[in-house]
Amino acid sequence: MVLSVYVYGSGVLKKEAAPVVKDDSSLAQLISDMWDTLYNASGVGLAAPQVGRTIRxxxxxxxxxxxxxPLADGFKRVLINPELLEFSKEKSTFNEGCLSIPGIHEDVVRPKRVRLRYFxxxxxxxxxxxxxxxxxxxxxxxxHIEGILFTEHLAPIRRKIIRSKLQNIARGKGDADYRTKVV
Ligand SMILES: [Zn+2]
Incomplete structure (x- = not known):
C-alpha cells in the first residue's frame, strides 16, 4: 500500500527516531508499504519518519x-537500527534531493565512505x-532517523535562497507527483 509522504514542516521529520523492536508484528507490513511508497514516488531511499513513523x-x-x-547497481537494502561507525576523511559532493522536500536539489558535502552496521x-x-x-x-x-534534513547541511546563503520554496512546501504547496502531507 502506498503511504503519504510527510513533507518539510512536519514535526515527525524533526524527531530522533526510536529503535525498532524485534517483536513488532506490524514491521513486515510497514516494510512492504515503504517499498510501495518508495517506488511509487520514484525515490531511491525512504526512512520511516517520512511516512509518519518515528522508528529506526x-x-x-x-x-x-x-x-x-556501478556501485549503485543492485544496492537494495532494508536497514533496521543502522549505525554509522566510521567515516572517511575524504569528502564528496553530490546533488541531493528528498521525497520530503519535493522540487529542491542542492549540492551536499559528506564523507565519501562510511562503515555501516545494521540488521x-x-x-x-x-x-x-x-x-x-x-x-x-x-x-x-x-x-532522517536522527531528525535531520539535507537542507541543514547547506551553507546559510543557500538556505536563504531556498527559504521561500521550503515555506511553500510547509504550507502544503509543494510540487510532488505522489501523495504528501504536512502535519
Ligand atoms: Zn530524504
Whole structure:
C-alpha cells in the first residue's frame, strides 16, 4: 500500500527516531508499504519518519543511479537500527534531493565512505564499508532517523535562497507527483 509522504514542516521529520523492536508484528507490513511508497514516488531511499513513523527503519534501492555509479547497481537494502561507525576523511559532493522536500536539489558535502552496521529484515546483522552513491544515500537516510534534513547541511546563503520554496512546501504547496502531507 502506498503511504503519504510527510513533507518539510512536519514535526515527525524533526524527531530522533526510536529503535525498532524485534517483536513488532506490524514491521513486515510497514516494510512492504515503504517499498510501495518508495517506488511509487520514484525515490531511491525512504526512512520511516517520512511516512509518519518515528522508528529506526530505512529502505533503499539505489539501482536508478547505476549509470552514474556501478556501485549503485543492485544496492537494495532494508536497514533496521543502522549505525554509522566510521567515516572517511575524504569528502564528496553530490546533488541531493528528498521525497520530503519535493522540487529542491542542492549540492551536499559528506564523507565519501562510511562503515555501516545494521540488521536486515530477517534481523541478520551486517557490517560493511560503503563508497560512492550507496554511502551517500545511506548517510542521507540515516540523517532522517536522527531528525535531520539535507537542507541543514547547506551553507546559510543557500538556505536563504531556498527559504521561500521550503515555506511553500510547509504550507502544503509543494510540487510532488505522489501523495504528501504536512502535519
Ligand atoms: Zn530524504
Amino acid at each position: 527503519l530505512i529502505v533503499i534501492d539505489a539501482s536508478a543511479f547505476k549509470d552514474d555509479d 536486515d529484515e530477517h534481523f541478520q546483522p551486517h557490517d560493511e564499508w560503503l563508497d560512492g552513491i550507496p554511502a551517500r544515500v545511506v548517510q542521507h537516510e540515516y540523517d
